[in-house]
Amino acid sequence: MKRFIVLGLGLFFCCSLLASLGFWQLYRGEAKSERVNRFEMQMNSEPKELGEQLSLVQVSEAMWTRVEVTGRYLNVQFYLDNRMKDGNAGYEVFTPFQSSGGLVVLVNRGWIASREKRGFLPDVKREVNIMNLSGLLGQEPFTGLDFMLADTDPEAMGDGKFRLQKLELKTLENLLDIELSPLILYLDGLQPGGLRANWPRPRGDSHKHYAYALQWFTMALVLAFLGTTNLWRSYKNG
Secondary structure (H helix, E strand, O other): OOOHHHHHHHHHHHHHOOOOOOOOHHHHHHHHHHHHHHHHHHOOOOOOOOOOOHHHOOHHOOOOOEEEEEEEEOOOEEEOOOOOOOOOOEEEEEEEEOOOOOOOOEEEEEEOOOOOOOOOOOOOOOOOEEEEEEEEOOOOOOOOOHHHHHOOOEEEOOOOOEEEEOOOOHHHHHHHHOOOOEEEEEEEEOOOOOOOOOOOOOOOOEEEEHHHHHHHHHHHHHHHHHHHHHHHHHHHOO
């Protein structure tokens, strides 16, 4: 009897694991669908003034909010390395922007091709006059798995320039000794100080996750049926 209890518990654990993977895929599919719907809705919405209240709400609520902000760029610049565009290597350039109300948001100004010599970064003009910007609020860009990035500390390149292998807002906050908005401003089209900014839309592939979920649930049901049947037969046969 003890053997059947152990086998039954093992069967229950395996089925539960498969079912939990199915629920996880359902969650991912719903999250992606919600993200795409919010993005499409915000694309045609009226922009809001970027203010202190946006730094207080949950990141998920402010995601893809269209905003306008008046202020000036700070005299420091970050180059996110290994960003490809049309098969060419380059950088995405980020510059902190301080609003008239005092809020500092990191602005993704777009992409620029890298120079042949790694010891030098391409020059990007840092305009310090008061200006108006508009764009969408988004999360930090994905830069691969953590174990692939041995050195994530900013590399000082002189003249207020830093090269990054991974962009983390907390790291930049510690470096600059200022508090940054929890979301990044991705510039709309041609903006003051903007570069090549053709941001990819969120992928609407939720159906893939629903298909994966169905596979996991099916495997759980099949395993439960076969395992229970075999255990019952073994038990009846002594």
